[in-house]
Amino acid sequence: MPVRIFATANCDDVVIFWRIDEPLADCWGFAVEREEKRGDGRVVRTVLDNRVGFKADKIKPGDRRPSTEWPFQRFSWADHSVDTGDRVRYRVVPMIHDGTHLKQNLAERSGWTPWLEVSSHAGSDAAVVFNRGLAISQFMARYLEKLRVDHGLETLKDALTYFKETLDDHELPIRRFLSGVLRTELLAVLQDARKKKQHVFGALYELADQELIGELAKFGSRGHLVLANGSIQQKKGETIAEARKRDENKAARTLLRGKDLEIHDRMIAPGALGHNKFLVVASGTSNPAPLAVWTGSTNWTKTGLCTQTNNALLVKNRDFAAKYLAQWARLRDAKSGFPAALVNSNATAKKVTLRSGKADIWFTRAPNGVDLAAIDEVVNGAREAVLFLMFQPGGTATLGSIRRRMQQPGRLYVKGVVSTLPPEHAADEKAVNVTTVGDARQRRLDLDVIQPEGFSTPFAAWAATVTRKEFLTTQGGVLGFAIVHSKVIVVDPFTNPVVISGSHNFSGSASRVNDENFVILRGNSELALEYAVHVLAVYKHYRWTAYVADMQRRHRRPFSELRESPDWQDGHLKGASKREIDFWVR
Structure with missing residues (x-):
């Protein structure tokens, strides 16, 4: 019986799954062919490369060959x-x-999949975009080593520091590559609004990327921001009031005021975070009419664009945009406080019907955890799958709910990456002790939910990567606080699709302390599958690095060579691997 195949795409990746009903005799693996339809009508066929080879081929770092x-x-x-x-x-x-x-x-061999368009479009009124912020990767390992050699730098840390500094160069190829479609789409939104003489209303947590600041500056009096003061930490002997006078966004605030933008200060850190990252586009002059919203997980910084995994959602719907503009006005009026009117207004979802589905918009700080209850309702309603990316969710809020679902009967398909995994019962997202959790057999390393890791020892075709410790500034590293910064949950993308995305970290602090937003989108399978591709691509990437890091910690050689027999099929056609194949190839 021929192989069965399924493929789905977002703006940056395609994920392909295939299945067979029983092992194939003498099958040593599969070749994957791709056809690309060019603009002139030509169709170009390619065989995809594999980095894993046979032992007899004496594999060297960087080697790859066609999968035939x-x-x-x-x-x-x-x-x-x-x-x-x-x-x-x-x-x-x-x-x-x-x-x-x-x-x-x-x-x-399988038949050809239907033609797929690699695109951000996710229905008639929504688009979703992602960056390529995988700094812990083979591509970056080789880039950083070349940078170190070319510039006479002594250590990897020196190369990482130099790399981070160079990201201020807007034309730098590595910046353009890592920021990907997310950056180009955000620039397109800003430039299109300015060309049409529209207004933009933003509520931003961090604003430090010079290219984005420059685009905002061009709006002049048609630009309106509620700008927080970042993540200020209280110093010893300093009062909270004194600490709140400090401002991580001071340079952008000063420059944009000088360009006649309307800037409203929201100086609530320490103690809380003005953690929103949304922008409303509106038309008109005296009373601008809201048209569209840009939201998601991406801070307006070079690290947000380039070194963290992030996403953004663009919704072009007047009612949807009106809900965000009303929240912008409430934040403006609240100044640097949390009046009861603001908190109480966040007690219920703002419901919108889109052409592509239904949306529940939530803002925080919210009373009595109503926002987390809404997320739990989605997670607990899952029938087939939960896929997610999280930053620092804590152990007892949404991640705790997912863990409980994983322990229930029914074999829910769960795949996720958490930038920093907490202890199972930790209420505070600052706790960072556990490496991996999961719901399958009891074993030392369970890889259904993983924390990003790098590995420091090269082997076979793989170069040593940036490690977690070298990345995180909290552990003496260079690049920043977040490896995975997306906040995304996808439930049942094929049957009853639900997507949750925004700035909210799915944590207790996000609910009861901070300014946040997220949206629950129902009924848009195209959107759900695009987010699922993103989650799965990040998961597969970090699943491999977590496995390698664990094997190296145990002084064991990771899988690095193809088996010269058909026996490799056996482990894939049963248990969790078969359940994954069954989920994707229907």
């Missing part, structure tokens, strides 16, 4: 080599070893 030579011994692949605007389709071919050579089994 080094077949994939797995049943899924994420194609990161596509670009926005590409139209592609895929086919999978079993590679059979006849005793001497590998040959394609054409009789059992």
Whole structure:
């Protein structure tokens, strides 16, 4: 029986799954073919490369070969080599070893998938975009080593410091690559609004990226910001009132006021965070009419754009935008406080019907955890799957709810990455002790929910990566506080799709202390699958690095060579691996 295949895309990646009903005789893996439909009508066929080879090929760092030579011994692949605007389709071919050579089994190969467009569009009124902020990666390992050598730097830390400094250069290729479609789409939103002489109303936590500040400056009096003071920490002997006079956004605040933008100070750190990252586009002059909203997890900084995993959601709907503009006005009027009127207004969801589904918009600080209860309702209502990315959620709020669902019967498909995993019962998201959790067999390393790790020892075709300690400034590193900064939950994308996304960290502090926003979007399968591709691509990436790091800690050699037999299939066609295949290939 031919291989069955499924593929789905977002603006930056394609995820491919395939399945067979029973092991194939003499199958040493699969080749994956891609066809791309060019603008001139030509169709170009490519065989995707594999980095894992056979032992006899004496693999060196950076080696790769077509999967007809080094077949994939797995049943899924994420194609990161596509670009926005590409139209592609895929086919999978079993590679059979006849005793001497590998040959394609054409009789059992899959059909072609439908044509996919690599695009941010997710329905008639929504778009979702992502960056490529995977600093713990093979690509960055090789880039940083070249940077170190080319500039005569002594250590990796020196190279990381230099790399971070260079990200201020707007034309730098690595900045453009890492910021990806997220940056280009945000610039397009700002430039289109300015060209049409529209207004923008932003509520921002951090504003330090010079390119984005420059674009905002061009709006002049048509730019309106509620600007927080970042994540100020109270110093020893300092009162909270004294600490709140300090401002991480001072340079941007001063410059934009000098360009005639309307800037409202929201100086609530320490003690709380003005953690929003939303922007409303509105038309008109004396009483601008809201048109669209840009929201999500991305801070307006070079690290938000380039070194953290982030997402953004653009919704073009007047009613939806009106709800965000009303919240902007409430924040403006609240100044640097939390009046009862503001908190009470956040007690219920703002409901909107979109052409692509239904939306419940939540703002915080909210009374009595009503926002977390709404998220729990979604998680507890999952019937097939929960996929997620989180920053620092704490152990007893949403992550705790997901853990409880994982312990229940029914084999819910769960895949997630948490930038910093807390102890299971920790209420404070600052606790950071546990490395991995999961719901399958009891074993030392369970990889359903993982924390990003790098590995410091090269092996086979893999270079040593930036490690977690070298990344996090809280552990003496260089790049920042967040590795995964997206805040996304996807539930049942095929059957009853729900997506939750915004600035909210799914934590108790986000609910009861901070300014936050998130939206629960129901009924848009296209949007849910695009977010699911993002989650899965990040998960597969960090699942591998977590596995390698764990093996190296135990002084064991990670999987790094293809098996020269068909036995590799056995472990993939049962248990959790088969459940994953069954979920994606229906």
